[in-house]
Amino acid sequence: MSDLNDLYQEVILDHNRRPRNFHPIADASHTAEGFNPLCGDRLTLYLKIDGDRIVDVSFEGAGCAISKASASLMTDALKGRTVADARALFERFHRMVTTPPDEPVEELGKLSALAGVREFPVRVKCASLAWHTFKAALTHEQKTSTE
């Protein structure tokens, strides 16, 4: 069960049960929809960007615990950052979840809870869906997919 405990950590289960920033933003400046056809995960991401700063971010949707918790943790992590900083965080997160499980990874605060997904290669897409949707929202792509 040790791998499973790495994957389904308490922080993941908590964000799955009580997702943060789980609502639409009426005056969002950017939105995008993300879809994982493999498991049917679907989310809508809302961004409110003022100048070069993300002043608000939220999401809605349905999905597995990993995708929902990842989206919830991401919205917490992005709020208040500059766009450039947020893009850099995308790269750091992406590196964390795609590094082989036996290699060390950068500490990313609460986002590190998702490092356990590395033991479950088919679930990496679930963890990255929100982040890819975030990137798509920045470039105004209306739909994105992790398939």
Next chain:
Amino acid sequence: MTAIAGSERPGLQALDVIRLRTDFPILARTVHGKPLVYLDNAATTQKPRVVLETLASYYTDINANVHRGVHELSGRATDAYEASRERVRAFFGAASTQEIIFTRNATEGVNLVAYSFVKPRLRAGDEILITAMEHHSNIVPWQLACEGTGATLKVAPIDDRGALILDEFERMLTPRTRIAAVTHMSNALGTITPVADIVRLAHANGVPVLIDASQAAYHMPVDVRALDCDFLVATGHKLYGPTGIGVLFGKASHLETMPPFLGGGDMIGSVTFERSTWNALPYKFEAGTPNIAGAIGLHAALDYIEGVGFEAIALHERELLEYGTGVLESIEGVRLIGTAPRKASILSFVMDGIHPHDIGTIVDREGVAIRTGHHCAQPVMERFGIPATARASLAMYNTREELDALGRALRKVREVFV
């Protein structure tokens, strides 16, 4: 095979599953350090050793192209390939091997009928009738056929248990219906459809019928002449055979009128740069080098199935389905999706507050392989208002102990989440 006490029907030999399992090498392996519990048979079945050995011996002893050479090996490969066609004919009860076309899979068979039989006949206002429980492979080819013709796809509804509403199906047969394409058994729900009634009602309205037997064919005998269907598709890898080999049955009277689906070698009578003529049935529909090894492997698989016998298989699988239903119903928060009065070998379910994908990952760590997702049947998921289900699907080699293992794994899922 030895009889097992408790069989309700005297004279019927129950399966000796423990011995039968030794015919399937993969069932002896472990996954994540646990014995493999393979419950994803609706996606593909495992292969008995005799199929694996047949594939190896084809390539080791007689590999050559078919219908071409005068040399010894080409003759032997052709004989083996055509012997498989005869085996398939007998398995599905067709009148002639002319009516048996080898395809890659069931999907290719549906596409062949959609393009060569239905599309040329479609006019604006025409209709194609399917059911709400079809696999994507029996939806999308018809949408493609309708494109640009002005014809539309009609969908006969299912009830809350997942059974076809036959009265509605009958009502939706109109003078504009060009074909009815219906599954024999739902891969997502396990529902067995009343195919004989469907064919009777459709024919009474002058509508030809295609039956998708992909799921049914490894659980029960399917006889195309008894059903009187016009077309039937099936796939080898769900019949304990290799991947990449499928079967299309078509009535010769239809196949004769149809243009080729793919052009190339083997399907021609003669070729000049001005025009070509087509080979006789069934070769008109088999362009290019076919999956020779796959066809020969399928022959071995069908022999294996009939060696075990559908009566024994059906009895065993029915007992397993009842037992597995009980196992799932005993777990708090589990709800079965697909409870039609006539169903087979599929246990589709959801768990309160737990996404099927998370279920799949956790039970996998216990060695239990199930499918999670929409099962290539998104409209079925929509019908039941759920994004996905977890699905355990049974085959002849499964046991009660394996269903107990599934139950234990699902209790672990609840431990993680609740």
